Amino acid sequence: MKFKEGKSKVHTILVVDYDCCCCADVYSDGEIKVLFEEHSAVPHKHNKGGQSKDRFRRIRDNEITLWFKRINEYLKPINSDVKLGISSVYKNRFLKTLNTYNKEKIKRVTKTEYSNLSGIYQYINKLENEKNNRL
Secondary structure (H helix, E strand, O other), X not given: OEOOOOOEEEEEEEEEOOOEEEEEEEEOOOOEEXXXXXXXXXXXXXXXXXXXXXXXXHHHHHHHHHHHHHHHHHHOOOOOOEEEEEOHHHHHHHHHHOOHHHHHHEEEEEOOOOOOHHHHHHHHHHXXXXXXXXX
């Protein structure tokens, strides 16, 4: 897709974690336009509490499912191919939550450690390293 200034959209990148997610368009001139950045309400793991430990685990699992469903809703208006950066721990669960239309948008999945704008930069660096290694 070409724009008046001579720059074109190169990638649409989504990075996801239990704490937050960020989706951004990356242009040929290096500009990054954030499409959405959201924070979750997923509580952290709870190791204390005896009998209530299992209850907290179930609550956390439900919140994670709701969080991934919210991200699924944010992806609906995006009409381009998406490159996904996500930890391997969360990948399968996230992909199971997506509807078929959004699954088809995801063309590549790569492991990332960060989930906000830092994750977008990390993903771009990985893409550049792969490009340089091929040359």
